[in-house]
Amino acid sequence: MEITSFEQFELNRQLLNAVADLGYTEPTPIQQKTIPLSLGNHDVLGIAQTGTGKTAAYLLPLLMKVKYAQGNSPRALILAPTRELVMQINEAVGELGKYTDLRHLALYGGLGPKTQIETLRKGVDLLVTTPGRFMDLYRLGEIVTKDIRTMVLDEADKMMDMGFMPQIRSILEVIPTKRQNLLFSATFGGRVERLSAEFLEAPVKVEVTPQASTADMVNQVIYEVPNFRTKINLLDYLISKDTFQRVIIFARSKSNAENIYKFLARKVVETAQIRVIHANKGQNTRINAMDAFKEGNVQVLVATDVAARGIDVAQVSHVINFDLPLIYEDYVHRIGRTGRANHTGEAITFLTMAEEYHVQKIEKIIRMTIPRQPLPPQVEVAETPFDEQQEMLRSVDEQRRKEDPTFLGAFHEKKAKNLPGGKDRLKIKAKLPGTKKTSSQASGGRSGGASRKTGSAKGASTGSSKRPSSRGGHR
Structure with missing residues (x-):
C-alpha cells in the first residue's frame, strides 16, 4: 500500500x-519504509544521506514506543558522532515530542558534566549522546542502563571514521541484549557492515538512494587553481557576488579554516556576518555560531568537517570545498548541506594538482565526473611559493606510490640556492609549473592585452610536465 500521509502510520494524536505543526505533509521515502518496520519491532539498517528525513524516520516510532514519562532510567538511547549532531537530534526530539511529557537529554563533551548529571538524577526517558560522554557518565555510576529497550546508531560511517568503535563496543556490553536496534549510515562500507553484523539481529535493510550518491538538486563544479593564494583570490571573487547568500566553506585543517576566516573578515565580509567553527573552538562558541547561521544572521560559515554531517540548515545557497576531504565520503555530506528540502544549491570545489588524485577517488564513489570550469578572468592567478610547490610535488609522488608501490619517485627535493638561477626566487618560480604570470604582470602592468589566461591554473592542476613560458618571468 502506498503511504502518502503520516495519518496512515500507527502514531498517536x-x-x-507535532508533525502537522512542523509543516510535514507527505512522508519521505526513508520514512515510508522505516516507520512501519520500526513500529513492528524489526531491527533496521538504513542507508540514507542526511537531508532525506531519516531523523524523523527513527524518532517518530521511537517516541511512539516510549510514549510518556516513566521511572528514572532511560528507556531509549540514540548515539551520534558529534556534539552538533547530538544537539540537533535532541532539538528534533523536543519538536516532535512537544505534546508529550517525555524527558530527553543531550549528553556531549566540551563542557563540565555537572548540569548533565543533575538532569540525569531527576529522571530521563530518552538519551541522545556521543559515545565518549555516555561512557564517562556510566563509569561514574550516573547512567542506569537496565531499562534501555531501543538503541539507535546515527551516522555509523562517521562513527567509524572518528574511531568510536571501542566506545561503541563498551556500550554494547553494558546495555541489555534484548532490545531493538536501528543503524543509519550514508554509506555501507566494510567497517559499517561489520558493525551491523555485531549488534543487529536479522535486520531489514532500507536503502532509499544509491550509496554515497550526491543530491540531485545540487549543481557541482570544479575550478582548477595552482596554489593556496589563488584559492583565496577565487574565494574573494565568489563571495562578493549577490547570489552567495548563505555559504558554508569547508577547509581540511583548523589552521586553513582560521586563515580563511581572517581573510574574509578583513577584506570581504563584515565580521558580524561570518563565523568559523572547528575542534579548537569552545562549545559555546560553536553553538552560538551555528545558531546564528541557522537564523540567517550570519552569511558565511567557515568549518572543518566537524560540521559536514547532520547539520540541517535551511536554504544554504552554496557549499565551497576550499580543500578536498581526505575521507572521500565526506564530500557527499559536505555538499549535502545545500540543495535540501527541494531547494537547488551549488557545490564548488577548488582543485590543485596535488588534489587531483583525491577528486578522482571521489568521482569514482559518486559515479559521475564533476564538470570543470575555467577560472573567471577577474581572478588573479598568484605565483606559487617555492615551499608550496615542493610540497605539492612531494604529495603527487606519494599518491603515485600508493597506486604503484614500485614507483621510485620523480621528485627530488632541492634547496632554493641550488636551483638554476641561484637565489633569484623569481627565476625559480618562472621555471616551476603553475607559476605563469598574468599578461599584465609580464608587461609591467600595461593595459593592452592584459587579460589573464587560465591555462597556468589548469596546467598546475593536472600535473602537466610542460613548462609555462618564462616570458616576463623576471623583470
Missing part, C-alpha cells in the same frame, strides 16, 4: 499534531 500527540505525534501527528
Whole structure:
C-alpha cells in the first residue's frame, strides 16, 4: 500500500499534531519504509544521506514506543558522532515530542558534566549522546542502563571514521541484549557492515538512494587553481557576488579554516556576518555560531568537517570545498548541506594538482565526473611559493606510490640556492609549473592585452610536465 500521509502510520494524536505543526505533509521515502518496520519491532539498517528525513524516520516510532514519562532510567538511547549532531537530534526530539511529557537529554563533551548529571538524577526517558560522554557518565555510576529497550546508531560511517568503535563496543556490553536496534549510515562500507553484523539481529535493510550518491538538486563544479593564494583570490571573487547568500566553506585543517576566516573578515565580509567553527573552538562558541547561521544572521560559515554531517540548515545557497576531504565520503555530506528540502544549491570545489588524485577517488564513489570550469578572468592567478610547490610535488609522488608501490619517485627535493638561477626566487618560480604570470604582470602592468589566461591554473592542476613560458618571468 502506498503511504502518502503520516495519518496512515500507527502514531498517536500527540505525534501527528507535532508533525502537522512542523509543516510535514507527505512522508519521505526513508520514512515510508522505516516507520512501519520500526513500529513492528524489526531491527533496521538504513542507508540514507542526511537531508532525506531519516531523523524523523527513527524518532517518530521511537517516541511512539516510549510514549510518556516513566521511572528514572532511560528507556531509549540514540548515539551520534558529534556534539552538533547530538544537539540537533535532541532539538528534533523536543519538536516532535512537544505534546508529550517525555524527558530527553543531550549528553556531549566540551563542557563540565555537572548540569548533565543533575538532569540525569531527576529522571530521563530518552538519551541522545556521543559515545565518549555516555561512557564517562556510566563509569561514574550516573547512567542506569537496565531499562534501555531501543538503541539507535546515527551516522555509523562517521562513527567509524572518528574511531568510536571501542566506545561503541563498551556500550554494547553494558546495555541489555534484548532490545531493538536501528543503524543509519550514508554509506555501507566494510567497517559499517561489520558493525551491523555485531549488534543487529536479522535486520531489514532500507536503502532509499544509491550509496554515497550526491543530491540531485545540487549543481557541482570544479575550478582548477595552482596554489593556496589563488584559492583565496577565487574565494574573494565568489563571495562578493549577490547570489552567495548563505555559504558554508569547508577547509581540511583548523589552521586553513582560521586563515580563511581572517581573510574574509578583513577584506570581504563584515565580521558580524561570518563565523568559523572547528575542534579548537569552545562549545559555546560553536553553538552560538551555528545558531546564528541557522537564523540567517550570519552569511558565511567557515568549518572543518566537524560540521559536514547532520547539520540541517535551511536554504544554504552554496557549499565551497576550499580543500578536498581526505575521507572521500565526506564530500557527499559536505555538499549535502545545500540543495535540501527541494531547494537547488551549488557545490564548488577548488582543485590543485596535488588534489587531483583525491577528486578522482571521489568521482569514482559518486559515479559521475564533476564538470570543470575555467577560472573567471577577474581572478588573479598568484605565483606559487617555492615551499608550496615542493610540497605539492612531494604529495603527487606519494599518491603515485600508493597506486604503484614500485614507483621510485620523480621528485627530488632541492634547496632554493641550488636551483638554476641561484637565489633569484623569481627565476625559480618562472621555471616551476603553475607559476605563469598574468599578461599584465609580464608587461609591467600595461593595459593592452592584459587579460589573464587560465591555462597556468589548469596546467598546475593536472600535473602537466610542460613548462609555462618564462616570458616576463623576471623583470
